[in-house]
Amino acid sequence: MSDQHESRWSLVHTGNRVFLAVLAGVLIACLCGGTDLPVGTQFVILLVVGGVTYALVTLLHRTRR
Structure with a gap:
């Protein structure tokens, strides 16, 4: 099994998924x-x-995965 380095911009990180969710929510709320x-x-x-x-x-x- 090889360990691949994930990009810090990928959706592997929980913070990025939360940021995307908040961004989508704010966009729809603004609309x-x-x-x-x-x-x-x-x-x-x-x-x-x-x-x-x-x-x-x-x-x-x-x-x-």
Whole structure:
């Protein structure tokens, strides 16, 4: 078994996956900001999109091993 050095920019690192999830959530929340949705709803959308993004990236990473 060979140890390959993973790039620090890869999604192997949990911090990178969290950053991607937050970025996706903020992007979607900003797009919803142009609508008449209440701030609470926008915050819930941010959390849901961030959580789903993190879960998908983590699952995809684990299935590639």
